[in-house]
Amino acid sequence: MRVRLMFVDRDSDVTARAPDGAHEVIADLGLAPVIGAMGGDDPYLCKVATVALFDVTTPASIIYRQQAVADAASNVQTVRAAYRLAVTAGDELSKHVRIAIGRTSPERFMYRSRAAVEILTRRLGELVALARAQRRGFTSPAFVGLWSYLLDTFDDRYLAQVRSHLGELEFRRGILMSAGLGRGNAPTDYLVREPRRALGRGVIGGGYGFRVDRHDATASELLGDVRGRGLHEVAGVLAEAADNLERFFAILQWELGFYLGAVRLYSTLDELGGPVCFPIPGEAESTRWRCRGLYDAGPVLRRVGPMVGNDVDASGTSLMMVTGANQGGKSMFLRSVGVAQLMMQAGLPVAATEFIAPVRSGVHTHFPRAEDPTMTKGHLDEELERMSRIVDRLRPGALILLDESFASTNEHEATGLAAEIVAALIASGHHVCYVTHMYELARRFYDARVGHFLRAQRRDDESRTFRLVESGPIETSYGADLYRAAFGEELGE
Incomplete structure (x- = not known):
């Protein structure tokens, strides 16, 4: 007997579990609201949603x-x-x-x-x-x-x-x-x-x-x-x-x-006024990547965040690098990329007006973590250990999302370390999206004409639009803006 509602040529494995590292991806990308919107208070349906989000599928599926x-x-x-x-x-x-x-x-x-x-x-x-x-x-x-x-x-x-x-x-x-x-x-x-x-x-x-x-x-x-x-x-x-x-x-x-x-997820986003579309999946070898109105579904589902959409065409490259103003929407965009990729590969509608991307063998995240409270190892050691675990789990054609990775050491040392890791990942056939405030790192790839570069927008009045624009890196992340907003005085006074 067969069902075959989710796959063209086979049935689902009802004993399947999410892959190793899935809990970190769920936490980093803020996927809990998406899973909750699908499963509600039913643990069984939440498990189905979780496993489906980490399915490895084909464009046909x-x-x-x-x-x-x-x-x-x-x-x-x-x-x-x-x-x-x-x-x-x-x-x-x-x-x-x-x-x-x-x-x-x-x-x-x-x-x-x-x-x-x-x-x-x-x-x-x-x-x-x-x-x-x-x-x-x-x-x-x-x-x-x-x-x-x-x-x-x-x-x-x-x-x-x-x-x-x-x-x-x-x-x-x-x-x-x-x-x-x-x-x-x-x-x-x-x-x-x-x-x-x-x-x-x-x-x-x-x-x-x-x-x-x-x-x-x-x-x-x-x-x-x-x-x-x-x-x-x-x-x-x-x-x-x-x-x-x-x-x-x-x-x-x-x-x-x-x-x-x-259906429940689609209806919830629609009721909240969020645009939703069925994405266009490409084969793993494709380098076509484009989004219109892409926003982070998690805060919208929690009803706590702005519904800000971004338009980006990063076709033809395996690296997206995002720089710019602090608290300008960089990490929000990074999460929206990861969530959209997982939703697309599950066969779900995506929080955007248009989303085109190749299928990936997996989505992996390397986001900031708190310091080790036991002080048995330094922050950089912890970051390197996590990156090592990610590399061990990689299969050809993965998507790796990096948020301020390796920023726990000085910029010069961090730049050398991060540049080698990113270059190796790209050379191995993976796609990397990197949010960083390290000007030296971004400038190195920008001058080599490797990657697509975005910058968080900042108005002249120091306000943030939470939108990204195509732009090369600049030397400041406008941290002084945040200092003035918090303390009401200029930095250094």
């Missing part, structure tokens, strides 16, 4: 999901109904498993598996009925494919046959079995047969027979052993059917949960 997100938004009630069916199926099965704990004999295992198949088949029938009633409202390949698969595979005749077989497997008239004789006349090849006809007093089949005294414990035990041997294969088939159905509903819940979260 991204477009496949984008079409399905649009479909889900247009048919949200149907998607919710299907999701509730999947949740109910899982809950009912869990309740049944808890009740059946401890039943380990072949016969009891067979009855437990039969009951599980009965529970899940009933919900499957309801899902097929929903697909039959609502399929015409869907146009995306993902949902059309799922509904068609259900209707073509599990029609009324098929489901009726399943119910009939399950009824026979209750063995209300006893069990008809056959067996052969092996070496030493030992019984072998036990096989449960389909009942033929009733012969009075509930006995099935015909031919010779015998009765076991109900008070004969030894004979009853031996007969039970024979019965168990015959039911062993039946129990295995039913268990496999139950596992397939359980897996189907688990995947269905996971993938429908993702789309419900995507």
Whole structure:
């Protein structure tokens, strides 16, 4: 059984976890509001959202999901109904498993598996009925494919046959079995047969027979052993059917949960007045990168930050370097780049009016951290250790976001260190976006004509627009502005 709502050629792995280092990326990029907007107070849906944000996908898979997100938004009630069916199926099965704990004999295992198949088949029938009633409202390949698969595979005749077989497997008239004789006349090849006809007093089949005294414990035990041997294969088939159905509903819940979260995120941003678009993904080898109206979704979702969009075209380069005024929106832009990349690769709409970028093998962040309170190592040592861990996790074609990295030492030493690291990352095929106040570092790459350079805008009255403009580095970050605003006097007075 298959679902394939999130991938063209496979189902999601419902046991998947976010990759190593994901918690740092979530904290650095402020992804908690995005995950919360998708999952709400439901830990399960928040987990689905988290794993999806770190999916490694292809442009084809991204477009496949984008079409399905649009479909889900247009048919949200149907998607919710299907999701509730999947949740109910899982809950009912869990309740049944808890009740059946401890039943380990072949016969009891067979009855437990039969009951599980009965529970899940009933919900499957309801899902097929929903697909039959609502399929015409869907146009995306993902949902059309799922509904068609259900209707073509599990029609009324098929489901009726399943119910009939399950009824026979209750063995209300006893069990008809056959067996052969092996070496030493030992019984072998036990096989449960389909009942033929009733012969009075509930006995099935015909031919010779015998009765076991109900008070004969030894004979009853031996007969039970024979019965168990015959039911062993039946129990295995039913268990496999139950596992397939359980897996189907688990995947269905996971993938429908993702789309419900995507619709919820889209609706929330739209209600808050934030422009939203479906991005254009490029192949990993592409150097095309452009955004229009790109803003940081996190503060907007928290309702605490400005909704300031930036327009940038950094196509043709593997380095973006951002300099300029302190508290001018540099880090906010850096976060918006990382969040947009992750949202795009998950197949989600992006907080922008336009976003074009190649797919990346992963998004990694190196943002400021507090000093080590134990004082067992210096700040620079800690920064280098974190960078080493990032490098160990890199796969070809990653996106690395650096925010004031290696600024804990003097500018000359930091410039030499950072320049070597950035150059090595670019030479290895990675894309780097670096926010820095180090003029010497930015000037080195600017003079070498390597990278695309942005500067945080500052008006003549010292106010910040939180927008970035294309510009080479300048020697000041206007820290004196912040000093005057805080203390009401000129620096040095």
